[in-house]
Amino acid sequence: MNETSRRNLLSFSGLAPLAGGLLAARAGAAATEAATTLSARERIRERYFPDVILRTQNNEKVRFYEDLIKDKIVTLNFFYAQCDGVCPGITANLAKVQRALANRVGRDIFMCSFTLKPAEDTPKALRDYANLYHAKPGWTFLTGRPDDLELLRRSLGFTDPVPAVDKDKSQHIGNIKIGNEPLMLWTACPGMAHADWILKAISWMDRSPSALEKACCDGKS
Amino acid sequence: MYYNALGEKVSRARYREMLNAAKNRRELIAAGLYGRRELAKMGLLTAGGMLLPKIGLSARARTPFAVTSQAASPMTRSFVDPLFVMPQAQALPPFRPLNPAPTVAPNTAAGESRTRPHQALTQFPPQKFYYVTQHAIQATQSPDLPVQTLWAFDDTHNACSPGPTYVNHYGVPILVRNNNRLPPPDQNGGFGMPSVTTHLHNGHTPSESDGFACDYFEIGHWYDQHYPNVLAGILSTHPGTGDINEALSTLWYHDHRVMFTAQNTYKGLVGYYLLFNQFDTGSEDSGFRLPSYPQFDIPLVFADKVYDPTTGLLFFDLFSLDGILGDKFLVNGKIQPFFKVHPRRYRFRLLNTGPSRFYEFFLTDLNNLSANNPYWVIANDGNLLPAPVQVTSARIGVAERIDVIIDFTPFAGKSIYLENRLNQINGQGPVISNPNGTGATECNCPEILPAGGGNLLMRFDVDTDFVRDESADPRTQTFYQLPQVVAPRVVRTFKFDRLNGQWSINGQFMDCNDIRFHVSQNSAENWILTNATGDWTHPIHIHLEEHQILSRNRVPPPLPIEGSRKDVSQLHPNERVQLFFRFRDWLGRYPLHCHNVVHEDHAMMLRWEVVPDGTGDKVEVP
Numbered sequence: 015m016n017e018t019s020r021r022n023l024l025s026f027s028g029l030a031p032l033a034g035g036l037l038a039a040r041a042g043a044a045a046t047e048a049a050t051t052l053s054a055r056e057r058i059r060e061r062y063f064p065d066v067i068l069r070t071q072n073n074e075k076v077r078f079y080e081d082l083i084k085d086k087i088v089t090l091n092f093f094y095a096q097c098d099g100v101c102p103g104i105t106a107n108l109a110k111v112q113r114a115l116a117n118r119v120g121r122d123i124f125m126c127s128f129t130l131k132p133a134e135d136t137p138k139a140l141r142d143y144a145n146l147y148h149a150k151p152g153w154t155f156l157t158g159r160p161d162d163l164e165l166l167r168r169s170l171g172f173t174d175p176v177p178a179v180d181k182d183k184s185q186h187i188g189n190i191k192i193g194n195e196p197l198m199l200w201t202a203c204p205g206m207a208h209a210d211w212i213l214k215a216i217s218w219m220d221r222s223p224s225a226l227e228k229a230c231c232d233g234k235s
Numbered sequence: 236m237y238y239n240a241l242g243e244k245v246s247r248a249r250y251r252e253m254l255n256a257a258k259n260r261r262e263l264i265a266a267g268l269y270g271r272r273e274l275a276k277m278g279l280l281t282a283g284g285m286l287l288p289k290i291g292l293s294a295r296a297r298t299p300f301a302v303t304s305q306a307a308s309p310m311t312r313s314f315v316d317p318l319f320v321m322p323q324a325q326a327l328p329p330f331r332p333l334n335p336a337p338t339v340a341p342n343t344a345a346g347e348s349r350t351r352p353h354q355a356l357t358q359f360p361p362q363k364f365y366y367v368t369q370h371a372i373q374a375t376q377s378p379d380l381p382v383q384t385l386w387a388f389d390d391t392h393n394a395c396s397p398g399p400t401y402v403n404h405y406g407v408p409i410l411v412r413n414n415n416r417l418p419p420p421d422q423n424g425g426f427g428m429p430s431v432t433t434h435l436h437n438g439h440t441p442s443e444s445d446g447f448a449c450d451y452f453e454i455g456h457w458y459d460q461h462y463p464n465v466l467a468g469i470l471s472t473h474p475g476t477g478d479i480n481e482a483l484s485t486l487w488y489h490d491h492r493v494m495f496t497a498q499n500t501y502k503g504l505v506g507y508y509l510l511f512n513q514f515d516t517g518s519e520d521s522g523f524r525l526p527s528y529p530q531f532d533i534p535l536v537f538a539d540k541v542y543d544p545t546t547g548l549l550f551f552d553l554f555s556l557d558g559i560l561g562d563k564f565l566v567n568g569k570i571q572p573f574f575k576v577h578p579r580r581y582r583f584r585l586l587n588t589g590p591s592r593f594y595e596f597f598l599t600d601l602n603n604l605s606a607n608n609p610y611w612v613i614a615n616d617g618n619l620l621p622a623p624v625q626v627t628s629a630r631i632g633v634a635e636r637i638d639v640i641i642d643f644t645p646f647a648g649k650s651i652y653l654e655n656r657l658n659q660i661n662g663q664g665p666v667i668s669n670p671n672g673t674g675a676t677e678c679n680c681p682e683i684l685p686a687g688g689g690n691l692l693m694r695f696d697v698d699t700d701f702v703r704d705e706s707a708d709p710r711t712q713t714f715y716q717l718p719q720v721v722a723p724r725v726v727r728t729f730k731f732d733r734l735n736g737q738w739s740i741n742g743q744f745m746d747c748n749d750i751r752f753h754v755s756q757n758s759a760e761n762w763i764l765t766n767a768t769g770d771w772t773h774p775i776h777i778h779l780e781e782h783q784i785l786s787r788n789r790v791p792p793p794l795p796i797e798g799s800r801k802d803v804s805q806l807h808p809n810e811r812v813q814l815f816f817r818f819r820d821w822l823g824r825y826p827l828h829c830h831n832v833v834h835e836d837h838a839m840m841l842r843w844e845v846v847p848d849g850t851g852d853k854v855e856v857p
């Protein structure tokens with residue numbers, strides 16, 4: 015199929031939400047009762063956070079939602095150890111972020127880096143990679159079943175709308191998602207932004223009174 | 236090979252289902268049918284309420300998790316709510332002055348979050364004072380959806396979203412005290428950052444009152460914004476008066492919180508700000524004799540949104556980086572309203588608040604789909620053109636406005652629809668049609684859907700009672716000339732790019748503390764916008780002064796509508812757009828950014844500054 019007809023097809027399928035709405039409304043009829051009682055936080059969890067089982071650089075089994083993000087301020091990004099494009103710069107940036115946040119990482123802020131190539135990024139390969147960047151506890155590197163990581167990647171929006179680009183791992187999304195899971199605050203920042211700016215974005219996730227006192231405004235210079 | 240909207244391979248049978256679904260949906264829209272009863276009547280529903288398989292399945296129906304922004308909302312009926320017309324914002328009565336009184340220096344001790352003194356408060360002292368709070372409200376957007384929690388603006392008389400419409404006049408400076416009373420994030424219903432900065436879009440506003448993205452303030456704090464309502468050039472090229480050819484008519488205000496503008500505007504923080512003067516008077520009995528405000532001059536806010544299919548509550552895709560498209564079309568906060576009009580001329584102000592969609596507006600008569608129904612464009616981005624232009628359609632990106640004159644006389648006793656016929660399927664921008672099959676981007680012609688096959692936005696029900704119409708015939712009218720273009724002191728180039736999904740300008744990303752360049756006050760410059768992002772279209776917005784498009788790919792803009800004053804310019808795939816700018820009157824920080832608010836929030840923005848005459852960059856700074 016050439017580009018034109020594929021575009022046309024995309025446009026057709028993009029115009030078909032009516033059926034989806036009807037089906038969802040019907041199929042959900044029984045589920046609606048339960049769904050409407052779900053809190054906004056639970057709905058976000060249901061929609062975006064599959065609780066897949068992953069493996070850390072220390073070969074520990076963890077669940078994505080329960081163990082990695084629940085009740086936490088987090089940074090989430092995708093990479094692979096052999097990536098020689100944007101990954102080294104982004105990982106170096108994250109290392110700076112971890113140094114600046116010091117002992118808060120592992121206490122209320124947690125950093126997670128997920129591999130795009132789980133077949134080659136074994137826990138051992140991830141450990142070597144973490145050591146290369148002097149990653150400290152609180153910054154977890156994760157591998158797992160390829161299907162689980164792909165589901166996670168798509169659920170968290172690390173995707174490109176052009177299928178050919180989406181498949182090309184060298185063009186993978188270099189943004190860092192930043193969130194406060196219990197407060198439902200989510201944003202994203204380029205992984206190649208200044209480390210200070212990434213830190214600033216992380217600071218907004220902290221809504222404690224002492225943090226807000228400092229939050230007021232930016233660019234005072 | 237067949238693909239669905241997610242780019243996944245599908246079977247040939249599935250592909251046929253999808254085509255069928257699209258076709259059926261177009262027929263249903265054309266017939267104005269949405270309700271269950273109507274569907275049953277057409278034999279599309281079984282007795283048990285099952286949708287017949289010929290409707291097909293949405294690409295997302297089988298997807299366990301949201302992986303794109305193309306969620307499917309629950310069904311809603313069309314044209315059951317009347318149009319909501321936003322009330323006029325009320326200034327405080329003179330016997331109730333602001334307390335504490337506004338000060339030139341930020342009143343930090345009393346909770347003000349402003350960081351710089353007012354630069355023009357004593358020169359243009361406010362004559363009207365507004366006390367506005369931003370807080371959560373409960374509102375319905377369709378009788379078929381539950382009550383929604385929105386964020387609204389409240390002028391002490393009305394709390395609504397879109398917010399109250401400011402109606403002001405040149406020569407009458409005002410001051411707005413903006414209070415943040417939003418609920419804490421655990422009550423945000425799933426999205427929204429209760430930290431705000433309100434930008435007056437296209438205001439010729441001193442930096443500290445502009446609503447700059449980094450001037451955000453937190454719950455319990457407030458911020459005084461001073462709007463001088465003066466014409467550009469008042470302190471330099473046209474001392475004491477300003478340049479009448481820089482007159483602005485249709486402005487809007489919206490939250491501009493850095494990295495959270497998409498969420499906060501989607502949640503409701505938008506509204507209109509109208510400026511009248513001795514020519515555009517608001518009365519059809521004087522000046523340009525445009526249809527009188529408010530009876531025949533109607534501001535319309537367009538927004539497309541998605542509702543959670545199980546709860547019916549407003550849904551925002553927190554993890555989109557590309558852009559968010561809604562499958563429900565709202566006008567002034569209601570899904571597909573109807574509006575009763577008289578057979579006479581009306582002025583409508585059309586504003587696209589996004590988040591990401593482009594619109595091309597047509598007037599559609601569903602009983603005569605082949606008819607071209609012309610209307611007049613009188614203003615682009617709220618700026619009256621040299622003269623009205625008759626069109627059968629006009630296209631706007633996010634944040635752009637057009638003012639139009641529609642004469643309903645030919646439609647007396649009938650209904651006519653405002654329809655968006657631009658085809659767009661994701662955040663990339665309108666689908667570019669490729670009639671010659673010679674490479675999708677050689678022609679930047681967007682794909683226009685057939686009449687009745689697009690998105691019906693609202694319905695005008697034209698009664699048969701002829702009423703007085705003293706407004707001028709657009710054929711005979713002229714408005715303002717274009718401001719003079721002079722040689723630029725500096726030419727700057729901005730490359731809009733995307734590296735591994737990271738939106739950038741000249742390879743760099745938004746950072747509040749990063750001043751990218753300095754412009755000399757009282758100078759003219761050319762800014763060249765180039766698009767290096769392949770198939771993406773970006774609506775680029777620049778604060779402070781308006782620009783004129785000198786060329787697109789080195790060709791002067793063809794239409795009188797494009798060759799006008801602008802504050803947003805569409806940057807199409809592979810385009811190079813050259814703009815003319817002047818910088819006068821105020822000093823300080825302003826942004827340049829993409830107004831696809833999802834791109835904007837993901838760093839496609841930069842900070843620049845106006846500095847005193849003679850101290851700016853002498854050459855382009857990369």
Ligand SMILES: [Cu+2]
Pocket residue numbers: 772773774829830831834835839
């Ligand atoms: Cu953009």
